[in-house]
Amino acid sequence: MTEIAFPAPDPRIMGRRDAILAGLAALLPAECLVTSEDERRAYETDALTAYRRMPLAVCLPRSTEEVAAVLRFCHAEGVKVVARGAGTSLAGGAIPQEDAIVLGVTKMARILDVNFEDRVIRVEAGVTNLAVTAAVAEKGFFYAPDPSSQLACTIAGNIAMNSGGAHCLKYGVTTNNVLGVKMVLIDGTVVDIGGDFLDAGGLDLLGLVVGSEGQLGVVTEATLRILRAAEGARPVLFGFGSSEAAGECVAAIIGAGLIPVAMEFMDKPAIEICEAFAKAGYPLDVEALLIVEVEGSDEEIESQLARIVEIARAHGVQVIKESKSAMETAAIWKGRKSAFGATGRVADYICMDGTVPTGQLPYVLKRTGEIVASYGLRVANVFHAGDGNMHPLILYNVNDPAEQAKAEAAGADILRLCVDAGGCLTGEHGVGIEKRDLMTHQFNAEDLAQQLRVRAAFDPQWLLNPAKVFPLEGRDAA
């Protein structure tokens, strides 16, 4: 894979920067408009830090009306818009381009309405994922999608990328937990899609908007389902002598009719990295580790864990560690949840996100190791085993351009492997710029042309996050 290309900045826009800033300044108060180079720098990349572009300006509106005013202006002036939540995208979904403004939603972070009777919450889109749960926790409720970045990431970003998390095996991903959005179209029109009820009739525009990576409009408010939390939850940790044995154990647990709330897999390199960081008590003499968490009352947890342990024994488990206390539970999860951060202390890495049919996991894991080794690099695997969503972390040195190129090439090979094994390029991170040029491996020309036509129905001038998701070539097909 060669370096990801950005479209050349449009000289007609670059030449009018002053006039465009003046136009925006007429719409927003000074504290909502970032124009200085120093301050704009904070917005030039997201969590795909190998790529960065300085935006024209950054708008931080405080209301749907201000978002609408900015979009109306950009539409009239032909200015591109990259919407941004907290900038935690691993796929480069929020990376700007030089001839675009960044439209950040972080000043819109209020909880608008909580309704426990109907089990819904209405929030402004800039609220963080964890703040939603915090707003309902006192009555024992929670918001289910829990991406690793949940402390920082916003609901706006979660909706854009259809974020998942460790617990979506049981509770689904963002699209299964959003009931309605308020969204501003590129021409400034404000639409309400869905509401505080389920399955509205008519076309499922809500389903289309979730995961559309900021290409159809800018979401400013969302109505989310909240759920009553289980009485308790407890993980068990298994160590296996091979990834295959761990994979077969996962299949057997599902085959027995159990839906644990999470089933997380780590391979040996990942175990070592996480244990060194989190001191979670992970066994270091095994090849693969599974964290399986179940929920319910104490007695229910005991009986489910007993079933699961029995299955694990039948699959040659070497280490069994049942959590006996809240502290042990926290330690087990701390290791897993800090996997990305802990890896970042050891080396730079890129995180892949392909999903494969669960039956293909052992094969894809084996091939992943071979692919990365063939580039002379190392890989650590951490992933959601229950749903086949893999996260190989390819370790490299970001200051070595040759190594970066190798890492990206290995990543692309792994994603092609995932597609060829019956899976897809991305399970929960989104396409962004990172996987944009691989879209042709998963979709043929007809598939992509149909998506482009749908996109054009919302944004015919391609102003919204235009360099993302779809390969830069072939866009005329729509």
Next chain:
Amino acid sequence: MSLALATPVTVHAPRSEAEAAEIVRAARGPLAIEGGGTRSGYGRPAQAAATLSTRNLAGIALYNPAEMTIVARAGTTVSEIEAALAEQGQMLPFEPLDPRPLWGGAGEPTIGGVTASALAGPRRIQAGGVRDSLVGVRFVNGRGDIVKSGGRVMKNVTGLDLVKLQCGAMGALGLIVEVAFKLLPRPQAGATLALDGLDDARAVAALSAALGSPFEASGGAHLPARGGAPARTLVRLENFEESIRYRVAQMTTLLAPFGRAMRLDDAEADALWRDIRDARPFAAPDARAVWRVSTAPSRSPALVAAIGACMSVEAFYDWGGGLVWLACDAAGDAGASIIRGALAGGGHATLMRAPDAVRAATEVFQPQTAALAALGASLKQAFDPDRLFNPGRMVARH
């Protein structure tokens, strides 16, 4: 007014998706899409002189129980799929509505029809709707292209989600030729608790308490008093045997402020949930108009009362009160203006059953704001520029 809808004369029944694409490319006029023909009374009467049938596009293409997904061609019958899943102790999570009681048809519902109509049953509140389990589709668009979206894995955010868009689109955006669903294990055991004699508001309060508990109710319904039978409020629990014992006790305690909850006999309970799923209280030959209203549970009892103040109506509640089934006189607009007026934007009312003439003259689906309607029209154009598929079935102009 004269409806003079032409009886379809030509029936195309392609044997492969390639053949289906050929037919679409060669089509010179509108095509009415048909699976098992069991939901032909749903939507506005379609205006087409030719039928495009999925009956020869049938069969399970791929089912690996350990992966908890199934891929089937659109014309596969629901009964074939459910039988294959039951053999492996699995199920479609969303309890698809069987359209035959409501519309009085014979024939076999197909999985393509389930997808295009997106009518989920009681388990919707816990396991999601049709859209939430549908992970992939293949369809033929109005240009005759074969298009895929999604796939057969459980988590997939690659590209725009056309899967959701096709789900519930009533065939307006293409001929669905293949679908992939994720599955759930069948629960080992179930228990249904019943409270008798609650009024609607009290019943919905009881259901909200049950559904807001940690015991994972998979059904919450209320059947108001009918004939000589008292009102009955139902809560369903599904889980492993030992959990059910525990949760029944907990739920009974939790519901105590609303009355003494009785555990129903399993067979009786299964039949009741099936009846609720299929709106059997209003089954044919009952000729009344039937509405399906999605709203917030806390608003539904007042909604039903407001409608009842304007006309004669019978109601029952599913989804913890969030889904209201209504039956009323089918004359005029079948109560559309009263029902949608009372709803006042706080939900969606769909006219499920009414004579053709009524459904041709009344918006079957909730009318949308101008901006959303314009997006809908642009999307129709993006999939089916010549308006070949099911013209007028969902929206008059499409």
